[in-house]
Amino acid sequence: MDIASRPADSDENTQIADAAPPPQAPPVIRREDYLPPAWLVPEIALDFTLGLTATRVVSKLHVARNPDGNGASTLRLNGDQITPLAVRVDGAAVSDWRLDGADLLIELSGDAHIVEVETQVNPAANSQLMGLYASNGMLCTQCEAEGFRRITFFPDRPDVLSTYSVRMTGDKTTFPILLANGNCTAQGENADGSHWAEWHDPWPKPSYLFALVAGELVSNHSTFTTMSGRKVDLNIWVRPGDEDRTQHAMDSLIASMKWDEETFGREYDLDLFNVVAVSDFNMGAMENKGLNVFNTRYVLADPETATDGDFDAVEGVIGHEYFHNWSGNRITCRDWFQLSLKEGFTVLRDQLFSADMGSEAVKRIEDVRILRAAQFPEDSGPLAHPIRPDSYQEINNFYTATVYNKGAEVIRMMRTMAGPEQFRKGTDLYFDRHDGEAATCEDFVKAIEDGAGLDLKQFRLWYSQAGTPQVSVSLSHEGSTATLKLTQKVPATPGQPDKQPMPIPLRVALFDRDTGAHAGEKLVVLDKPSDTFTFDGFAKPPVLSINRGFSAPVSIDFDREAEDLVFLAANDDDPFARYEAMQNLVVQHLVTAVSGGLSDETRAAGRAAIGKAFTAILTDPALDDLMRGELMILPAEGYLAEQMLIADPGAIHTEREALKAWLGRECADDLTALHDRAVAVPYSRDAAARGARKIKNQALVYIAAGNAQEGARRALDQYRAADNMTDRQGAVLVLASLDVPEREEALADFRSRYEGNALVIDKWFSLQAGSFHPEVLANIRKLAEHPDFTMTNPNRVRALYMAAAVNPKAFHDASGDGYRLIGDLIRRLDPINPQTAARFVPSLGRWRRIEPVRAAMMREELERIAAEPSLSRDVREQVSKSLG
Template sequence: MDIASRPSEPAENPKTADAAPPPHAPQVIRREDYQPPAWLVPEILLDFRLGLESTNVTARLSVRRNPDGNGSATLRLNGDQISPLAVRVDGAAVNDWRLDGPDLLLPLSGESHQVEIETHVNPASNSQLMGLYASHGMLCTQCEAEGFRRITFFPDRPDVLSTYRVRMSGDKTAFPVLLSNGNCESQGEGEGGTHWAEWHDPWPKPSYLFALVAGDLIANHDTFTTRSGRTVDLNIWVRKGDEERTQHAMESLKASMKWDEEAFGREYDLDLFNIVAVSDFNMGAMENKGLNVFNTRYVLADPETATDADYDAIEGVIGHEYFHNWSGNRVTCRDWFQLSLKEGFTVLRDQMFSADMGSSAVKRIEDVRILRSAQYPEDSGPLAHSIRPDSYQEISNFYTATIYNKGAEVIRMMRTMAGPERFRAGTDLYFERHDGEAATCEDFVKAIEDGAELDLGQFRLWYSQAGTPQVAVDLEHSGDRVVLKLAQVVPPTPGQPEKQPVPVPLKLALFDRETGQHRGEELVILDKPEQTFTFEGYPRAPVLSINRGFSAPVAIAFERPAQDLVFLAAHDDDPFARYEAMQSLVVQHLIAAVGGSLGEGARAVERDAIGQAFKAILADDSLDDLMRGELLILPAEGYLAEQFLVADPTAIHAEREALKAWLGSKLKDSFAELHDRVSAVSYSRDAAARGARKLKTQALVYLAAGAPADAKRRAIEQYRQADNMTDRQGALMVLAGLEGPERREALADYHGRYSGNALVIDKWFSLQAGSLHPDVLTHVQALAEHPDFTMANPNRVRALYMALAMNAKAFHAPSGEGYRMIGELIRQLDPINPQTAARFVPSLGRWRRIEPRRAAMMRGELERIAAEPSLSRDVLEQVTKSLG
């Protein structure tokens, strides 16, 4: 799963004995304080009497004292904004329970009991979308991380594993489809137009994996035959009318199942696999055992409404949630500090899957781009944390790029050091040892260590230390000897002022300048503050290609002349290293330009070098268009800002746009020819056609900067002739940033064409909020008042405001209006959906890395948010750390 949250206010009850901490003094949960549960729940029976505004829940828990627990005679059952209607123990009503804040405490003697609790919830009023909630007439659940306690009282922690039996009953017209985890064992008709269904999941699971869906749905049905010959029924459930847009998701699911058998030896373990698409969902998807619940954006696709990027995202997220069946469900995490145990490992698995399904080179570049844009800023900011945190106040705030993406990179490094076969031996051992258990990150590392026969003692520091290691590189050549000097430092982060060196596996190659060849790739491991590596037999000074394939998630500091980078951009046989050379060539130029150290002569020389590299890429027939497209992308403004201790967003934007305009003007004819060539490629989903569409929009982007009149003409034509969303959206993106009536006409046409299609209208909001138009802030203000905008739907909120927060020019407007708009959004959204609100805080939390005048305005917005009297734990923790 991507992110989960839980509400912050305890339920009021006259039997509350000990008040919960006030909102502005949240409890800090520490990893070192972990204790096994005092009581286990081997079995639970749930009976739901369903209604949109009134659902009654009866939970029957078989509880057993844990021999490894602390011996407490009190059973603590977590709750959140619920009150018990009745409590029974072994069939008899009891009154000796009490509430400790939101939790129910029940004294028990003996070793085992049957505990029955009745609760009532109102799904329609659940705007936080955690627990049981209503979405457009449908009932669904989201329980990770701690949403189950909003449904019934339970030891809501991942190390309490139970088998679940679920009975649901409700109005047959409102809820003709009743789904839960596992297999449907029986169903029938009830009285008064109701019906019921009973489900059983035979695999013990933690409460965060419980799921229920009830609604008027239709399924795309298929089957998959496992490698052992079992037939698995597959269903993707959607609202009527959407079923024709589910085929890509179904194909992705079957491909995921086959790939996991082949790549990791993991076979699916139930006879049924259900996916449900939900339009109101806090994040991407949830891996509930046998019943995955997905945001509609990661299920629905056809060429008319989904871009190529949408297709890729669906494939990746479908794979991610399916792979959780083993790396997360069959082996779950002991506590939430171990979240990267399941998420980091599963991200690596979905990255490998997507690489095998398409272009591995392009996929690797995309993964690194995400890491650098989302995780590197985390590592260098006030919210920095290790991939196995030591403490938290609100667990939803730790569903981060560090846990997911850096966690995946850390495991990928183990695979790099072990090699694919030995790494597979380690993962096989991990699943063998811990199947059916709640495990820890240490359990995973130990299995890889034993199975792959690696010494990972020092490597464990990657799990406990925050921060992106900085690696300084120096290359010396004398005679026929090359000396490579490496030095590393892990910068201080909050709570960790001093760091130890970590093992950094670096793939490298030494290229001969004349032949453009190298003798083979080598792997060196930097595990000390400074190390020297010597290479013999190089009569000419070679060109170093380092961190090939992005073998380690580090920042490389290596001053190289522009001609070396141009050489690597033209000759490097490692696709990522070739991309990195192009990025470094541009980054070095822009850093110098922003810093004011470039005279006009030097600026012209460096631009010419970049132009020559671009020309070589445009003319290189050995490149496929997907890879060509990656090489032509300029570094993002956010990544450029990370290169400065204190950044000036206006200067960065101006220099980047100036370079883009220069390239667009200098290479106008080449980009025009490119646009003509790729526009002639017919639509299909094969790699060649996808690459053509990628380049079509990129050519327009450069032409819009350097030859806007020609770009406008081409964009209008592309928009009108588009037979797919990739081309139409690409053209509209360019038009949205330009002046003139054509912009307004295209935006109106797009809205009218797709009115009623929520996912496409989300794109309409995002394109305008993320545009380069000089009046974008005025446009966002108007869009916030548009009839199609709602604060109740997380997709729509993110479409408008996350696009604004990621639009560096608009967000960092000198007036501070961008900061004010995001600050106001957080204050308004927090009472409705604190998890979504909290996701916007980090954009303001970067104030220390921004020039002083803007920094003061950003900090001021955080202070105004902090002054709100009833902030959720989600937002409060983020704001407090950002200000601290």
Template sequence: MDIASRPSEPAENTQVADAAPPPAAPPVIRREDYLPPAWLVPEVALDFRLGLDATKVVAKLSVARNPAGSGASTLRLNGDQIAPLAVRVDGLDVNDWRLDGSDLLVELNGEAHAVEVETALNPAANSQLMGLYASNGMLCTQCEAEGFRRITFFPDRPDVLSTYTVRMSGEKAQFPILLANGNCTASGEGEDGTHWAEWHDPWPKPSYLFALVAGDLVANHAEFTTMGGRKVDLNIWVRPGDEDRTQHAMDSLVNSMKWDEEAFGREYDLDLFNIVAVSDFNMGAMENKGLNVFNTRYVLADPETATDGDYDAVEGVIGHEYFHNWSGNRVTCRDWFQLSLKEGFTVLRDQLFSADMGSEAVKRIEDVRVLRIAQFPEDSGPLAHPIRPDSFQEISNFYTATIYNKGAEVIRMMRTMAGLERFRQGTDLYFERHDGEAATCEDFVKAIEDGARLDLTQFRLWYSQAGTPQVAAEMAHNGTQTVLKLTQTVPATPGQPEKQAMPIPLRVALFDRDTGTHSGEQLIVLDKDSQTFTFDGFTQPPVLSINRGFSAPVAIEFERDSADLVFLAAHDDDPFARYEAMQGLVVQHLVAAVSGKLDDAARAEGRAAIGEAYGSVIADPALDDLMRGELMILPAETYLAEQLPVSDPGAIHAEREALKAWLGRELAAPLKALHDRAVAVAYSREAAARGARKIKTQALVLIACSDPAEGARRAFAQYQAADNMTDRQGALMVLASLDAPERETALADFHDRYEGNALVIDKWFSLQAGALNPKVLEHIAALAQHPDFTMTNPNRVRALYMAAAANPKAFHDASGEGYRMIGDLIRRLDPINAQTAARFVPSLGRWRRIEPVRAAMMRAELERIAALPELSRDVREQVSKSLG
């Protein structure tokens, strides 16, 4: 599957008199307690009589005793907020069934039976958007991880694989299109304006991959011929009027199918592949077999409404869900502890695909930036967990950056150590061994081990240990010999106080200071607590380039002076390492400044080095603009905070903004020239034009920070002249942070121009909530009362409040109002959509790494949430771990 000021009350004043004690915590599910299912379900037949307010479901299950199971006679069928209307076994009504909590239990003798259960649903009332729900007049499903049990009673676990036959009937005027997994085998007209369709999926799948969509939809059609000669009908289904914005998604789908054949040898296996875009969706998209359901933001794109980043996201998510057809569907997870088996592997696959479709260097930098902003803080906080967790209370809480992004990095390390050819042999072996099975992470590692002929015994620790390894480097030079000493530590994390050394593959190169070149890159593997590596042939101390290409998801601690970093920023031939040198130069300076270690002279010296590096980046004719734009992006405040044991968000923000303003003043002339050059480049989707749009915005950010009047003038001119969303949104982002008359004019125009276009109005909310405007909290409060805001659409909630939670100026406001705002949101949203509400808890859960005054206010908000008598499992687990 891939925001008006009042102080918070102190924690001790949050008790509620005579409040009922909170409910008992949900049970902890442990990986070590896994048992195979007692009963299997080889075949499922589902009959849906569809209605927005009332849908009836008849499920017929062919059940068979599992030879590997416990031998229990009880068939346990999971349910969630549903009730059985009738239960039949082998065609006969039975009355001796019982409920165990939400689960239906039926006693069975013998080896095989036909079990039939009827349920009734109200999709329109399903605001949790799990199971079968209504969205803008259509019906759709979301079943991962445990949504199928909200539709009918079923052993809702990923190791129960079934073939599905689905019959749907409903009013033709309301639901003219009826879709499910697999291929449509029959359809016809019913009585009184109804019609029906039958679908069959020949590939056994777990219940989380079931999908159904019914509604008024139109399709962009295409065809793809696989390498084996199969002709596949491709359809992207959207609401009428949106079809003109689907061509990029279709092109991305075709490219994905072709790339997966070439890169991994994976061929599509049905005659039909459908994608449906849905407005109300908790996730980005879902890989249901043959019927992918997508959030509209990852399908709809045209230059007027989508930025270059949106185009890239559509391509990446389309690829991700398609690649799941093999890494997730044909080979699925034995249990949810193995989630990274499919998600980590598929994220790597979509990253490699996007790199091949565009700039490999820029894609790698973007992926590492996401890892550092989202996953590194997770690894160092109260919610840290291995990529293969040992326990959980609510599985939806484990759809995390650790499972996805770190999971991808761990597999990428195997690829680095094996080499591309042997890694491909390992993945081929994995698919060959486990096609049609519910597999484990160990199965994957073993296949890579055998296929690539690697010993991964110690490497398996990456699957069981949480935390980001810290690698300290020291370099000594004597004569012609250079000795590199590396020491690794894996910090303690909840439940794991002691860690073992893990294999860490590091690509390194040593540069000659005089020539600016190196004699070749080497791969070294640090697999002990401490090791030394010797390099010969240097008459003077070389400059070390380490973890090139970000070959391992670790934090490198290496003291070096600014001159070496400036050198690497100018000379390193590895694009990521060059970016890393730029980042290191800024991080080193800002961390020292925030820590109070810089006097005026040292501050001036540090800024001068950064200015020199930025000046060389702006002027370097050998750089393409896409890469130039990456090198100009300052480290995120979240990442800066990770460099400190306890951070002061206010101080970090102030120092970073001061540096931006200094750079804008110091480099005023080249920045203006850069902006002028980029403005003259006509719109296209080619790399040169995309790069020009990227540097245009980066230059504008620095200009506006140093000279608000000039920034407002240029931004407003860019906004007015824009013929694409990238330029228009970039200009509006700058204006939204300024206290200038052009701000209100542009924001009003943007809303009027795109009123009714939900995805673009999401941008309007997000730009304002993420702005560095002095009145940002007032603006967020006003936006929450705007007629276009709703708590029932996850995209709109995320647009306003996730942007606010990610905005350090708003969230970490000294008054505590930002924390109160997110706490209030969680309390209001939890009854409506628990999954979305839970996504906001980690922002408050970082309180231990924040200075004491703000930390107390963050903790107080968590305590207020925890005191509520009715909390979802999703939120309660996150809050209890954050407080514990």
């Protein structure tokens, strides 16, 4: 019996779990144990004979003893689920090689040799999508972090840098396009109907940056002239029929190349840059040198099939992977503990790029919302780790919001303290010092320290300490002086019970209550457990705006009156601080309500304050609509749960929905007027039209919450009239949560209209799984049986099940069915794709912060997963830490 179909309480399941041998924990790899490689590989030549079910690989490694190594005579070549068919050293076959687990060991004397290894792999059977695999008749690779060892034996670690020469031979009909890293140096045809291509990448790189793609592809071609006058050929490669949806990706690539030259002085270094869109992909995209492989969702975009958010995501991810050419490729990581060296820095670079391409204010709010939704819970849970971890069992589990998003915030703090010009001097020094090297986070910090003239000795704690710092704030006033007192605490996290105070840069401004203005922003740095700062010239107590621009990734504890928050929501000239005031106003009210601390009178007063601020947002003529749309969004339920030591998800959902409905009724006239105004704005990609679509969809959410019939009518009208995906998806999002006839009409039409378009059908799944419909869990289970659903495509799995896992109504259903849904998925998916399966474990791992009844059910699901005898390293590490 398939374990996914066993009843949760079956005797058979219990017997199997009891009889299974205790699982063996994966070995722990520690940063402090790092040793340089004994052997280097300055050059490697790869010869591929391509086939979907059988690809032969002959690798020729020029190995040289590392003068900084330990002098060992043993050459260790990592492997994973491959077997050597032949081994040669200096041209002669050898038989005294041996396997140590999955690794190939060869004894060598002398200082330099040529080692050849022949292997054969089956790409079609590779459901893990790591290494060389097949995707809809195409061959492609994903080698980060440790996928190259699934192709051939090699010292698969990021501090072994090699120049690569690649030859590919394959059937010309099956594989008409043959791509690899670098520049194509030769190509030709064979008499048997096959053809070949040779590629050379002149820049030394680690094996995780190797890439190969072969298949039926067409390209959108353009060129870019660099700042030194070199012409670079650009190609966006896609399946035939998709090329019309690639222009935005091409425009984004050209914009990112120009921006990186102007902002960071970085020029592209090859004659060719290729991007390939793949439909089966575990990640968003991969920065392989000169040949970026992308998930199709971050390449294909046109108004009919992509929302404004999708357009922004394509632009941001295209930029992110291109920026890796310097912050990740030309300078790579010494070891995987340094992952944030490339990812944190590159996330900051893509954030700055997107801010310059669009609205800086809106982009900053979006980035903080992502950080709070994904990273703050990580920092306060069982999987908390520093941005430079000290140990791991499976490196795939450390591609986390902490490494990426918090890593970016830590570097942003350095930029804030240094200023943009001095920060640029630091990054220039970093690129100059370490070009062509495998570097460390310490190398980066030292370059910023030296180049920008900062003392970052204490700041380095941000790299080694986990947890979100909590800053307590009080403001007193006496005479004409305002005194700001700040106290910091970094909470205990697994393995780190005691923390040292860290430097926390906080941008602050003090507003005059009468004029609604301030005398200028100041930067204060809290680098002690507690400190005070004084400000003169205030006849009356001022209103404090703190952590403006979210200058530090901290949690602010500041007990202030609702009238001050209403004041800031209406008057603060810092867009993020204005957004934060509105969020805090709602958070204070909802947290108190969930905790049972509101009488009828205080509930009415709290709602009135929120309604006053909300009305000001809806009607303020000075606000642009993109910003207005951000200010209209209520705090997410997950973020509300983070404000409580123990959260009751059911109560949070009830109170938040009640407030949304109250606002929909209380502000009905302003919301309908806003919706009517926005409906009249024709489609375009300019900021005004994008803002109109944003407020149109936000207004529709509130209208439907306050009056389901009116909301359904307007949503169906909007759906029928839509000439773009933003309007169409916004209407379906509202209808999917309503128990009304219009819901079925829209969902059926949506699927029929886009049948065969995988990315839009993903939306169809996620809109339903993420809805607040009364039967959402039953609907999800039906969707899992739908002919369009498959467990082998990560995008489709995430569309259905990740939408369910982040949907508080479905996941935290009082019956526990939501937890069982995700637990069943993890067990079914792990044998197919452990990397994707492991991404679902953290949703269950939050059980300690949830009320006891639900917590027990969440823990029970983790225990059921842990009882599986053959869990992958990816899932077992996540589960054991979540239970530990």
